[in-house]
Amino acid sequence: MSDFELRLLNFGRRNPDTLLEIF
Incomplete structure (x- = not known):
């Protein structure tokens, strides 16, 4: 997972x- 995806999940x-x- 990219850094952006991790930030979005958090x-x-x-x-x-x-x-x-x-969304």
């Missing part, structure tokens, strides 16, 4: 609602 764990809005 962000999604902390902000699941925000992640759903982005």
Whole structure:
């Protein structure tokens, strides 16, 4: 996994609602 993907996963764990809005 790329650095970007890891950051996105970590962000999604902390902000699941925000992640759903982005996608």
